[in-house]
Structures are given as C-alpha cells and as structure tokens.
Amino acid sequence: MTIRTRFAPSPTGYLHIGGVRTALFNWLLARRHGGQFILRIDDTDTERNRAEALQPILDGFRWLGIDWDEGPEVGGPVGPYFQSQRQQTYLDAAMRLLQTGWVYPDYLTREQLDAEKKAADAAKKPYLHRGPHRNTPAEECVRLYQAQPTTLRFKIPTDRVVVLHDLICGTCEQRADLIGDPVILRADGRALYNFASVVDDVLMGITHVIRAREHLSNTYTQVLIFEALGAKLPLFAHVPVVNEPKSKKKLSKRDMAKFVTPEIRAKLHAIGWTDEQIAQRDDLNPATVAFYREMGYLPAGLVNYLGRLGWSLDDKSEFIPLEQMIAHFSLERVNDSPASFDPDKLYWLAGEYMRLLPLPEKVAGCLPFLQRAGLVSEPLDEATRAKVERIVVACGERIKLFSDILIYGSPFLRAEPVYDSKAVEKRLKKPGAVELLRQFLPVLAATEPFDAPTLDAALHQFCTDRGIKPAELVHPVRVATTGTEVGIGLFDALAILGKPEVVRRIEKCLHLLATSETA
RNA sequence: GGCCCUGUCGUCUAGCGGUUAGGACACAGCCCUUUCAAGGCUGUAACACGGGUUCGAGUCCCGUCAGGGUCACCA
Numbered sequence: 001m002t003i004r005t006r007f008a009p010s011p012t013g014y015l016h017i018g019g020v021r022t023a024l025f026n027w028l029l030a031r032r033h034g035g036q037f038i039l040r041i042d043d044t045d046t047e048r049n050r051a052e053a054l055q056p057i058l059d060g061f062r063w064l065g066i067d068w069d070e071g072p073e074v075g076g077p078v079g080p081y082f083q084s085q086r087q088q089t090y091l092d093a094a095m096r097l098l099q100t101g102w103v104y105p106d107y108l109t110r111e112q113l114d115a116e117k118k119a120a121d122a123a124k125k126p127y128l129h130r131g132p133h134r135n136t137p138a139e140e141c142v143r144l145y146q147a148q149p150t151t152l153r154f155k156i157p158t159d160r161v162v163v164l165h166d167l168i169c170g171t172c173e174q175r176a177d178l179i180g181d182p183v184i185l186r187a188d189g190r191a192l193y194n195f196a197s198v199v200d201d202v203l204m205g206i207t208h209v210i211r212a213r214e215h216l217s218n219t220y221t222q223v224l225i226f227e228a229l230g231a232k233l234p235l236f237a238h239v240p241v242v243n244e245p246k247s248k249k250k251l252s253k254r255d256m257a258k259f260v261t262p263e264i265r266a267k268l269h270a271i272g273w274t275d276e277q278i279a280q281r282d283d284l285n286p287a288t289v290a291f292y293r294e295m296g297y298l299p300a301g302l303v304n305y306l307g308r309l310g311w312s313l314d315d316k317s318e319f320i321p322l323e324q325m326i327a328h329f330s331l332e333r334v335n336d337s338p339a340s341f342d343p344d345k346l347y348w349l350a351g352e353y354m355r356l357l358p359l360p361e362k363v364a365g366c367l368p369f370l371q372r373a374g375l376v377s378e379p380l381d382e383a384t385r386a387k388v389e390r391i392v393v394a395c396g397e398r399i400k401l402f403s404d405i406l407i408y409g410s411p412f413l414r415a416e417p418v419y420d421s422k423a424v425e426k427r428l429k430k431p432g433a434v435e436l437l438r439q440f441l442p443v444l445a446a447t448e449p450f451d452a453p454t455l456d457a458a459l460h461q462f463c464t465d466r467g468i469k470p471a472e473l474v475h476p477v478r479v480a481t482t483g484t485e486v487g488i489g490l491f492d493a494l495a496i497l498g499k500p501e502v503v504r505r506i507e508k509c510l511h512l513l514a515t516s517e518t519a
Numbered sequence: 520g521g522c523c524c525u526g527u528c529g530u531c532u533a534g535c536g537g538u539u540a541g542g543a544c545a546c547a548g549c550c551c552u553u554u555c556a557a558g559g560c561u562g563u564a565a566c567a568c569g570g571g572u573u574c575g576a577g578u579c580c581c582g583u584c585a586g587g588g589u590c591a592c593c594a
Contacts, residue, residue, distance in 0.1 A: 010594050045593055045594070169523095174522075182592095185592090192592065193594050213588065216523070240587095246530070248586050305531095314542095336525070341530095399556095484554090487555065488554095
C-alpha cells in the first residue's frame with residue numbers, strides 16, 4: 001500500500017516553525033517510502049481566513065524544498081484541496097450519518113448552551129453537551145432537519161472506551177462518555193474541523209495522520225467518526241509539541257509578538273530593517289520560517305535542525321543532509337517528549353551547511369543583503385561583483401548566515417571606514433602606535449605586488465628590523481584601515497582595499513588622530 | 520478543575536535489565552593565531568522523588584511531585 005501523508009495548515013499568513021516540523025515529518029515519511037505528501041488547506045473557518053494568507057505558506061515550503069504531490073497550485077486526483085471548496089462533500093457525508101443515526105439536529109440556541117455550561121461550571125462538573133434529539137429515531141431526525149436545517153451534532157457512543165494505537169504515544173485510551181457531542185456542521189452548512197478533517201482523510205486516502213500532540217484529544221472523537229463513516233482507520237502519530245527556547249511552554253502561534261525581543265529587533269536593524277518595516281511584517285518573528293529566510297539562513301540548515309528536533313538518526317549524527325534523512329526517517333525514532341527550540345544550535349547547523357556551499361551560490365546569497373544595505377549598486381557591475389567574491393573568499397568560514405556578509409564586508413564596500421571608538425582607543429591611541437603607522441606607510445606604498453603574501457612578508461620584515469612583535473603593528477593597521485578589530489585576515493583586507501585606498505585611509509586616519517589629540 | 524500526555528547534562532538527544540550513563544549545541548580553560556571566526560585538546564554538567572519487581576533498574580510496575588496539552592458552532 002502506498003503511503004499517503006498530509007499537512008493541513010490554516011491560511012494564517014505565515015509558516016510557523018512548529019508546523020513546519022510536523023509537515024517535515026509527514027513529508028519525510030512519504031518520501032522515505034515513495035508515497036505521496038498532500039498539502040490540504042483547512043480553511044473551513046471562513047471568518048478567519050484570508051485568501052492572500054496562503055501564499056506565504058506556499059513560499060515557505062518551496063524555499064525549504066518541501067514539495068507537495070497534491071494540493072494548491074499543483075492539483076491532484078482527489079481535489080479540491082481547499083476545505084472551503086468541499087462543503088457539498090461534507091454535507092453529503094453528514095446526511096449519510098444523519099440517516100444512519102450517528103448524527104442528530106440540535107436546535108438549542110447559543111444562550112441555552114451558555115446557560116448549560118454555566119450551570120455545569122457552577123456545579124463544578126465537566127461540561128458535556130448532549131442534545132435533546134440525541135435519542136430521537138433517525139427517520140425523525142432526517143425529517144426534522146429537512147423541515148428546518150440547523151446545527152448537526154455527532155452522537156458520541158457513551159458505553160465504550162476509545163483505544164488509540166498511536167505510532168509515537170503508544171496505546172492511549174479515553175472513555176467515550178467523557179466526550180461531549182461535537183457539532184460537525186453549522187446551521188449554514190459549513191463543516192467543522194473534527195468532521196471535515198476525517199471526511200477528507202478518508203476521501204483523500206490518507207494512510208498516516210502525523211500531526212501535533214495538541215490534537216491527541218481530538219483524535220478520540222475522530223476515531224469514532226471514522227468508524228461511523230465505515231472507513232478504515234489511518235495510522236496516527238502525534239508528535240510532541242515544540243517549546244519556546246529554554247522553556248517548557250509551547251512555541252505558540254498566539255502570542256508571537258513576544259518573540260521579537262530587543263535582541264531580535266537589533267538583529268533585524270543590523271540587516272537593514274526599520275521599525276516600520278518590522279511592524280508591517282508580522283511574520284518577521286523567530287517563530288516563523290520567513291524570519292530565518294530574511295536573516296539569511298540556509299534552508300538546508302533549518303530543515304536539518306527541525307528534522308533533528310524530536311527525531312534522531314542514531315547516537316551521534318547531528319549533521320544529516322536531506323537525502324540521508326529521507327533514507328533513514330522513521331516514526332519509531334521520533335521522541336515522545338516535548339523539545340525546546342534552540343536558536344544556538346540552529347545557528348551552528350546553518351554554518352555547517354554554509355561552509356559546504358559552492359562559492360558562486362554563497363556570493364549570490366550575500367548580494368541581496370549588501371544591496372538592501374546600499375553597499376553595492378543595483379544593477380551590479382562586474383568589478384563590484386568580483387570584489388564581493390574576493391571578500392567572501394577571504395571570509396572563509398566566518399559567514400554562517402548570508403547576512404553575516406554585512407559584518408565582514410562593510411569596511412571594504414563603504415566609502416569611509418566607520419571607526420569603532422573602543423578599537424581606536426585600544427589600538428591607535430596606544431603610545432607609539434601612531435608613530436609606527438607613520439613609519440610603515442612608505443613601506444606599504446612601496447610594496448609590490450600589493451597582494452596578501454607580499455604584504456605579509458613586508459610587514460614581518462619591517463617588524464623584524466625593529467625588533468617588535470608583528471601584533472604591535474597589525475592591530476593599528478587593521479583599525480586604521482577597516483575601523484574595527486573584528487574581521488578577515490589583515491593581509492587579505494589590505495589586498496582587497498588596494499594600495500591607493502589603504503594609503504589614503506591610513507593618511508586620513510593619522511590626520512584625524514592628530515587633530516583630535518590637539519582638540 | 521475534569522480528561523489526556525510527558526519527565527536523562529542549561530538545551531537537543533543515545534540508551535530499549537548489567538555502560539566509568541555516550542554524542543552534539545551552549546559554556547569555561549588551554550593550544551594555534553594578527554583580531555574575529557574556524558580548528559585541536561581538556562573540563563563543568565543529567566537519569567524528578569519515593570516505593571516495589573529483580574541477583575541486578577535510567578530502562579519494568581505503582582505512587583508522589585513537576586511540566587505540558589486539551590476541554591469551542593478555532594484549527
């Protein structure tokens with residue numbers, strides 16, 4: 001039998017990290033066994049959904065490389081894949097259940113229901129709604145409903161225990177008499193999640209329902225509906241929730257705003273986002289996929305991280321490329337307990353993938369960040385492109401995220417260095433530093449060719465002649481030419497700047513120092 | 520509160536009756552070094568607690584505690 005899995009997001013406008021992990025597990029299982037992965041859009045709640053909110057989700061999946069065999073934009077044999085377009089299907093299924101006595105019409109008003117609930121709360125009893133027509137014969141229920149359509153409720157059988165053999169949780173049980181009769185169809189005919197989901201899973205031939213743990217309690221109801229529909233039960237696997245960093249609280253979609261901490265905001269500012277722009281993009285948040293894309297994370301790193309969160313290949317593997325993950329993925333090795341999202345480990349993993357990335361792709365990935373920051377022209381001329389490539393090469397493994405190019409590349413792409421006051425204090429205002437720089441300047445001017453090995457040799461010769469340590473000169477030169485202590489190797493830096501610019505910057509820096517000292 | 524689920528280093532995890540409880544991220548120290556990264560070496564650090572079962576328990580059972588999820592005409 002071919003494995004068919006599905007991910008069924010609601011179009012909310014962003015792709016949540018926890019959701020992606022669930023989708024990934026579904027996708028992985030399907031790919032592992034040569035089955036199909038289906039993307040279904042659960043948009044039954046028409047009041048909440050907006051059409052344009054779907055695109056970011058699709059974009060996010062495409063960026064990550066998680067493709068779907070059936071679903072939006074690709075279609076498929078058991079569509080449509082939008083629940084909002086399947087109302088007739090749900091209605092038909094509901095009518096069948098009405099005729100077979102599994103479902104009854106409920107004419108109670110909202111007020112009556114609220115009163116019931118209040119009474120139950122007051123009596124400190126769990127609230128379980130059972131409608132008056134629960135025991136009305138099926139034919140009568142059909143007649144009532146046809147005469148006056150209303151909400152339809154599913155009749156939970158109260159004399160049994162629902163047993164669920166979950167692939168991750170093991171055997172879970174729930175007494176059915178503790179489950180209230182759920183509404184499956186609103187008076188206007190729109191289906192509710194618990195019903196639509198089951199009808200679709202049956203019709204779409206879903207074999208494995210892999211979803212978040214918070215759905216576990218829904219599953220007992222759904223199992224009953226599957227049975228009422230006379231359908232074969234799919235296999236269930238409820239993956240544990242993803243928790244907030246360093247926390248045991250679920251990484252929730254609800255209050256994502258709090259994840260935009262001052263640190264996160266600072267990171268966004270550093271790559272050129274303004275507060276207004278951040279405010280306009282509610283998906284610019286570490287709980288969404290879009291955030292990592294904007295920060296320049298490699299999708300492969302995110303996928304690896306998410307796949308490894310709650311699942312393990314063995315006792316050692318951390319770096320698990322996609323092909324390997326597909327080849328070895330199994331639900332048995334999905335952990336049974338919640339996992340906290342760890343940004344540090346994700347960052348590390350992203351770097352591991354970055355170091356493997358071929359140079360042209362690395363350059364191509366960095367360029368948009370430089371353009372956004374206004375550090376390179378757009379369109380790009382060949383000379384600038386070549387310069388950026390030299391910078392990227394010189395950066396080596398320092399670039400873990402594409403946006404890191406801003407840290408290392410800026411000093412070479414800006415017209416003037418931005419002097420870090422601490423660095424100036426420490427390296428240039430140190431006694432003797434200025435004099436050393438002044439003496440070294442002619443050496444630099446005479447160095448030919450102006451490349452890293454020659455510069456290296458020249459500086460060392462200069463230091464040896466004077467009996468000083470290279471570090472004493474290296475630091476002032478670095479700060480004078482780049483403005484900062486942090487960065488790529490000095491000789492690479494000088495070579496990239498070129499002789500005229502290096503000489504100009506040092507002369508200007510010396511002048512600046514002289515005037516600030518007299519002031 | 521009812522129901523359900525979960526408890527191994529700070530975090531992600533390995534472990535499926537016998538291990539000096541292993542690896543990774545993070546952290547600390549040392550080495551390398553022109554800074555920052557990277558790399559190398561070393562270190563700190565865990566079986567929630569209490570009862571059983573067993574020759575032997577992180578592993579099985581029970582209880583306690585803690586954390587989480589869910590109790591909608593949301594998904």
